[in-house]
Amino acid sequence: MGKQIKNVRISLQTLRVLEAFLENPVDELAGADVQKRTTLASGTLYPILLRLESAGWFVSRWEAVDPAHVGRPRRRLYRLTPSGLARASEVFTSFGRGVPA
Amino acid sequence: MKTRNDQDLARRLILRAARKAPAAVAQRLEEEWLADLASRQGSLARLRLAIGCSWATAVITRDFNVPQLATSGAGNGPKHWFADHRYDLPLLSRRTVTLLLIAGAHVLLIYVFASGFAQQFSLIIPQIMHGVVIEENRPQPPPPVLSTLPFKATVITDITDTFDPDRFDLTIARGDEPKHATDDPPGGSLPRGVPAVVRVLGGPGRNFPTTEDYYPTASRRISETGAANVQVCVDGRGYLTGAPTLSKSSGSPRIDDAALKLARAGSGHYRPTTEDGTPVTSCYGYRIRFELTD
Numbered sequence: 001m002g003k004q005i006k007n008v009r010i011s012l013q014t015l016r017v018l019e020a021f022l023e024n025p026v027d028e029l030a031g032a033d034v035q036k037r038t039t040l041a042s043g044t045l046y047p048i049l050l051r052l053e054s055a056g057w058f059v060s061r062w063e064a065v066d067p068a069h070v071g072r073p074r075r076r077l078y079r080l081t082p083s084g085l086a087r088a089s090e091v092f093t094s095f096g097r098g099v100p101a
Numbered sequence: 102m103k104t105r106n107d108q109d110l111a112r113r114l115i116l117r118a119a120r121k122a123p124a125a126v127a128q129r130l131e132e133e134w135l136a137d138l139a140s141r142q143g144s145l146a147r148l149r150l151a152i153g154c155s156w157a158t159a160v161i162t163r164d165f166n167v168p169q170l171a172t173s174g175a176g177n178g179p180k181h182w183f184a185d186h187r188y189d190l191p192l193l194s195r196r197t198v199t200l201l202l203i204a205g206a207h208v209l210l211i212y213v214f215a216s217g218f219a220q221q222f223s224l225i226i227p228q229i230m231h232g233v234v235i236e237e238n239r240p241q242p243p244p245p246v247l248s249t250l251p252f253k254a255t256v257i258t259d260i261t262d263t264f265d266p267d268r269f270d271l272t273i274a275r276g277d278e279p280k281h282a283t284d285d286p287p288g289g290s291l292p293r294g295v296p297a298v299v300r301v302l303g304g305p306g307r308n309f310p311t312t313e314d315y316y317p318t319a320s321r322r323i324s325e326t327g328a329a330n331v332q333v334c335v336d337g338r339g340y341l342t343g344a345p346t347l348s349k350s351s352g353s354p355r356i357d358d359a360a361l362k363l364a365r366a367g368s369g370h371y372r373p374t375t376e377d378g379t380p381v382t383s384c385y386g387y388r389i390r391f392e393l394t395d
Binding site: 032035042043047050062063075 | 141
């Protein structure tokens with residue numbers, strides 16, 4: 001997994017996604033939540049989420065609700081992994097922006 | 102009703118996009134995107150999400166089909182098939198930017214014509230512009246090739262006696278009786294007391310320049326000919342004592358100028374006027390003819 005993380009290319013859009021998660025690293029965010037924070041188009045956002053997840057920066061799970069009960073599909077929730085948090089912090093430090101508070 | 106139709110359209114687009122995604126993630130993406138759709142408010146937001154999902158499918162499919170990704174993900178399951186991805190798509194692709202620029206240009210054109218700005222601009226243009234009358238450039242005949250010109254320029258000088266006694270003080274100091282006069286009127290004799298001298302008028306002498314060297318190029322090209330009368334004052338050594346003057350034009354400024362240049366260049370090569378064999382300063386005229394002969 002470490003080798004895979006090293007190969008992730010950090011684009012400006014990726015930084016915005018990471019920044020949204022670093023606001024509160026323990027939070028679990030759905031794609032719609034990330035979109036609201038980053039204002040990225042869905043065509044850009046979801047591929048980034050999948051790449052970061054496959055690289056081990058994120059983990060995801062289904063929302064623990066009954067779709068029939070809530071009347072909507074389950075949401076996919078993403079969260080930073082410890083290694084992802086470390087790597088994201090390192091990336092922001094290397095860019096001179098610092099880790100978002 | 103309209104909202105319902107928009108939602109159905111967005112749902113269909115999302116389902117279609119999810120079906121085209123790689124099988125490993127198709128079901129997941131469908132549910133995830135439908136959940137996202139449910140949280141969107143407004144028709145535009147829902148349609149924007151649906152279109153974005155279609156674009157995301159294309160990106161995800163392309164990433165999935167990269168050979169090294171497929172290889173790296175083969176042993177670890179579908180979770181890792183993005184692991185070695187080295188690039189992210191920009192927010193707006195080059196194609197999107199191009200389409201937006203084209204659309205923007207059309208909108209700008211429509212606005213220009215609809216707002217009347219184009220008409221106002223067309224009224225301003227004549228005020229800014231300044232008309233300049235340009236003379237018609239008449240086509241000139243092509244110049245002939247000189248090497249194939251069937252003519253040869255030669256100088257022809259006609260000596261004309263245009264001696265002007267008012268301009269030249271000719272001092273005649275001879276005996277009371279004429280010894281010999283070449284300019285006596287035929288059949289007559291000089292009155293008593295008038296001195297008689299043998300006066301031979303000068304003119305172009307040995308090594309005098311030829312018109313061939315001074316023939317104007319433009320006149321040569323158009324086969325222009327002409328003759329000009331020039332007036333010169335020459336001292337006893339054959340040198341000019343003043344600038345030559347034109348006494349009769351040829352009708353062509355080019356020929357006239359060339360004649361004056363030729364007359365000026367001949368200084369030192371003039372044959373001086375002689376009186377009783379003695380060179381004297383005198384003024385006389387002669388004709389310079391520029392002709393093209395075989």
